[in-house]
Amino acid sequence: QLQLQESGPGLVKPSETLSLTCTVSGGSISSNTYYWGWMRQPPGKGLEWVGSISYTGVTHHSPSLKSRVTISVDTSKNQLSLKLSSVTAADTAVYYCARHQGGSGITCTDVWGQGTTVTVSS
Amino acid sequence: QSALTQPASVSGSPGQSITISCTGTSSDVGGYDYVSWFQQHPGKAPKLIIYDVSSRPSGVSNRFSGSKSGHTASLTISGLQAEDEAEYYCSSFASTSILLFGGGTTLIVL
Numbered sequence: 001q002l003q004l005q006e007s008g009p010g011l012v013k014p015s016e017t018l019s020l021t022c023t024v025s026g027g028s029i030s031s032n033t034y035y036w037g038w039m040r041q042p043p044g045k046g047l048e049w050v051g052s053i054s055y056t057g058v059t060h061h062s063p064s065l066k067s068r069v070t071i072s073v074d075t076s077k078n079q080l081s082l083k084l085s086s087v088t089a090a091d092t093a094v095y096y097c098a099r100h101q102g103g104s105g106i107t108c109t110d111v112w113g114q115g116t117t118v119t120v121s122s
Numbered sequence: 123q124s125a126l127t128q129p130a131s132v133s134g135s136p137g138q139s140i141t142i143s144c145t146g147t148s149s150d151v152g153g154y155d156y157v158s159w160f161q162q163h164p165g166k167a168p169k170l171i172i173y174d175v176s177s178r179p180s181g182v183s184n185r186f187s188g189s190k191s192g193h194t195a196s197l198t199i200s201g202l203q204a205e206d207e208a209e210y211y212c213s214s215f216a217s218t219s220i221l222l223f224g225g226g227t228t229l230i231v232l
Contacts, residue, residue, distance in 0.1 A: 039223075046125070047168065047213075049213075049221040049222070060221075063218075063220065096168075104154075105219070107154075107158075108170070108173040108174065109160075109170060110173070114167050115167055
């Protein structure tokens, strides 16, 4: 059974870079069937797509975050990572990693991690 | 591109049916048959309940069904149960290979 687990600092200072890792277990990240992505949810608000990546490194990003987002995969560790630079309080959210599949790579998000809370504050 | 439009809340009594709408544009909902619906209980991760407009993942109750007409997708829950009370989100693949979410709908079971 595929499981995704997010990890990283729960507190990040304004203007610094948020770094998160997602460890995939029960399956391989090196599959051309799937993309892997990050979503986030600010407190009391809705879901927002951050970006996604294939195991070969093809990436898609939210236009509103694209200039600050770096997503990568480490196939040797079966991990997905997210870096978000120049963070502000508006980046405070629960961050989820997830698996996508479907006809255009990211059309169906079928497995989610439990999420990790990141607070941006000095 | 803007988020998809969902009603803030809907309500229904046990046993009834309710429908949640998700309105987009020709660049997302209207242009692709790649609409998904998620159920999220408080403090929990979202759960996929409908994908590709009307397909149900294995293990999801057949009380949940999806459809689409033009630029609007819909989620219908029949035989409403107390455990269905949750937040529901739609999402759609959009042109330029991006993923959009709706603002979410709170389902209240009376």
